[in-house]
Amino acid sequence: MSEPRERNVGRKMYPESNILVKHSWSNGSESEDEVAGENGLLNENEISPSHHRATITDHLTYNVTFAEEKMRRKLKFFFMNPIEKWQAKRRFPYKFAVQVIKIILVTVQLCLFAHRNYMHVNYAWDNRLAFSHLFxxxxxxxxxxxxxxxxxxxxxxxxxxxxxxxxxxxxxxxxxxxxxxxxxxxxxxxxxxxxxxxxxxxxxxxxxxxxxxxxxxxxxxxxxxxxxxxxxxxxxxxxxxxxxxxxxxxxxxxxxxxxxxxxxxxxxxxxxxxxxxxxxxxxxxxxxxxxxxxxxxxxxxxxxxxxxxxxxxxxxxxxNSRIESILRTLLNLLVIFICSLSLSLCSRAIYRAQLLKFETISFFKKTYGKILSFEGRLEFLNFWYLMIIVNDLLIIFGSAMKEQIEQKQYNSDYWNLCSIFLGTGNLFVWFGVLRYLGFFKTYNVVILTLKKAAPKLARFLLCAILIYAGFTFCGWLILGPYHIKFRSLATTSECLFSIINGDDMFATFTITSFKSTMLWWYFRIYLYTFISLFIYVILSLFISVIMDAYDTIKIYYRDGFPKNDLQTFIAACTDEASSGLYKDDSDRSDLTELLDRFCCCRKRIFYGSFSESNTEFTTKPEQTCEGAICI
Structure with missing residues (x-):
């Protein structure tokens, strides 16, 4: 008679039921399933099939619920501001710190370059006047x-x-x-x-x-x-x-x-x-x-x-020109470095956002059998980061060109091109500050109003531009030969835009050299019609569109903002940032992981084996130091 094979014991615990099912296999001649509950070990045959099915159903439901909560918490953490992320995981807001440092360095660089650019242009203009007198x-x-x-x-x-x-x-x-x-x-x-x-x-x-x-x-x-x-x-x-x-x-x-x-x-x-x-x-x-x-x-x-x-x-x-040259070069290199760092961080954030978007789309499709809406997918595209990437590129190119100018390695005049790069980049840098002000309700009203009014303003301006273009071409053709403000298409457009803002109206009426009475009357009717239409009608409608968006935002603040499917899904998560539920070792930064690996040992929870006579399980800390020096 052959010896029975040693039994391999497998255990499965169904959450929310306090039931441990133990499966055992002998030499193949018998099969035994025992269930250990609160009162000890029970044979699986003593459990009714309906209760067994209910237990499995509860287990699957728990898995789905757990996956939903995990996904909600992950998405909610993703859309938190830097302060909330610090409260949630004690994660240092390095992107915010980089932007603050960049604003300081870029502004100092711009002020120094603006002073030198003014001296350069003014000196060239004064010499041009001197040459005019001489030659x-x-x-x-x-x-x-x-x-x-x-x-x-x-x-x-x-x-x-x-x-x-x-x-x-x-x-x-x-x-x-x-x-x-x-x-x-x-x-x-x-x-x-x-x-x-x-x-x-x-x-x-x-x-x-x-x-x-x-x-x-x-x-x-x-x-x-x-x-x-x-x-x-x-x-x-x-x-x-x-x-x-x-x-x-x-x-x-x-x-x-x-x-x-x-x-x-x-x-x-x-x-x-x-x-x-x-x-x-x-x-x-x-x-x-x-x-x-x-x-x-x-x-x-x-x-x-x-x-x-x-x-x-x-x-x-x-x-001490060498010292001055070294300091300017050091400032340019610092600006290039901090902008390159900002560019890489924002590019990485956009990449990770797209990965999370695809993960969310897959989750919605598997869990709910539907596709995430376009508005929900658009939430993962951060236009602030895109603007930061653009201004980083402009400032990097401008700083490199500035260094070449200051080292006098350009034979031609590149001051104006460098000014455009640095000035436009600095403009976008200061626009980016609005993103951080938007974390506060009081300051976010302006941003939300512009965002709400943007589609309607675009449609409204399209119609207004068509009317404006008609007046511009008409004035250039008929009045150009007789009026200094209508000599070209560009000056005609500038004149009409100035009139909309109430600038120099009387001079526009009086500076005329018409010999034809018909043209004199036509010019008056043309200006009166344009002023009445744009100042009293179009400009008033333009302001009303913005005010309507502002009133809508105030109602949203009072009654709640409309939510798309993604925001509705995230809203079900009510865990506060400081609750500690967002802390997860898998989300640790690479720097933290490196320090943990080479500088210290982490105490991990070790789940001990279950006792057959007790449903409780024991834990003990386990030190793992993979080649590290334990402290």
Whole structure:
């Protein structure tokens, strides 16, 4: 007779029933199921089938309920603000800390760059005015301050002699630049005079016979350039004779434009400070003669493009510029680092949110047999994080460009592009502060009102823009030739937008040069209709849409906000953040896990074996130190 095999005992405890079912298997000839309850061990045959089925049903129901509560608690924790997450799991709000540090660093960086940018632009503008006085004949100081309406007309020449005399005046000022108050020098290392370049752009053929209304014309433009040296200019002492000697004829009937180009160097001593050395610049001066309209006047303008150069310095000027350069570089690197950290954290948060969204969709489909609504899925897309990612990218690019500018590694002017990156990024950074103010009910009203009103405002503005576009095109076409504010499509739109805000209405009515009585009346009717429609109707409706959204938000605060299916599901979880139910070892951060592994031992609960004579189970702490030094 063979020995019976040793029995393997398996135990199953059904929650909420205090019943332990013990399954045992012998050598295969017999099967015994014993049930241990509060009064001891009972044979499974003594339990009725209905009671057994009820026990299994309770067990399955418990599993579903437990899964729902776990999912609710997980979602509720996900949508908590940083303060509530700290209360729930003592998790340090590092994303919030990074944003605070970023605001401080970015704002300091912007203030320093704004000061230097102002000095750069203002210095370039002042030098442009100085060049206008030195190289433009009959330059008037009234043109230096932009005024509206303009006090003077465009600077122009009207005779051929004025054309040549203007060139002579510019050449004379360039070759005698040492007489200027400004410290201007030629661009060569030995300060020798560099030739001036005169370029003429003319139609290949352009002869006009006005007396019999005939012409000879070829639209191809021919470029002719001439280097005018100092000795060559002194020899002839007049540009007209100089051009004649070079057999270059100027046909004013075919002359499209002309350019007189030269460059000068200078040093900005004003930029010098306790830790900043002077800045060195090269100005590319271009005097343009514009005759493209062929209307009897040749417009005259001067442009000076600044380019920063590497200064060689002076041993007699003691400066701590190296310290200043190191501090600015350190600030730029800190900003790039903190923005890169913010970018990675927000990108990771968006990625984890999408993973949780797919998990929630799967849970709803398996548990309730339905698909999560679009509004519920949209809850997992945090637009604040998207805005933070955009401003991080802008600030990183702007800071890198700022570092290149301050190290003077750019030959061209990138100040404006860098300003756009840093300014727009800083704008979004301060907008992001609204997210944290939104955690408080008082400040969240503004955000919720804008969010509620946004769809209606978009539809309303679409209709208003169509009406506005009609008035803009109409005013540009009919009034453009006769009114300074309607000369172009852009100025027409700016004029109408200013009128909506009540700016300069009377001047718009009075600045007219209509010879036609019909146009005079049409202009009045046009403006009266536009003002009445937009100020009294459209603008009032625009405000009412916002006020209606504000009233709706106040009702929501009083009676409760409408909830989508996801919010309704989460609302069933009433566990407070400080209840301690959200603490879970599986949610620990990687840093905590690393410290636990290498620095200390964690006491884990060990569930001992059940006694056959008692339903209670014993626990004992177990120390696990996988290669760690136990403390």
């Amino acid at each position: 433009l004949k009959e330059w008037d100081t009234l043109r230096e301050v932009p005024a509206y309406p303009p006090a003077t007309g465009p600077m122009a020449i009207y005779t051929q002699d004025d054309f040549y005399s203007t060139i002579d005046y510019a050449l004379d000022g360039y070759y005698n630049v040492s007489n200027a108050i400004g410290s201007y020098s030629y661009i060569t290392e030995d300060n020798s005079v560099v030739p001036v370049v005169l370029c003429l752009y003319q139609y290949k053929e352009g002869i006009v016979f006005g007396f019999n209304e005939s012409y000879v014309f070829d639209k191809e433009i021919v470029e002719t350039c001439l280097n005018i040296t100092y000795n060559f200019y002194n020899e002839f002492n007049a540009s007209k004779n100089l051009l004649s000697e070079q057999k270059i004829s100027v046909n004013f009937s075919a002359l499209v434009s002309a350019h007189l180009k030269f460059s000068l160097k200078t040093i900005n001593l004003r930029a010098a400070g306790p830790m900043t050395p002077p800045d060195c610049y090269k100005f590319d001066v271009n005097i343009e003669f514009d005759n493209r309209d062929f209307d009897g006047q040749m417009l005259l303008s001067l442009d000076a493009e600044p380019k920063r150069l590497q200064c060689k310095g002076d041993v007699r000027y003691i400066t």
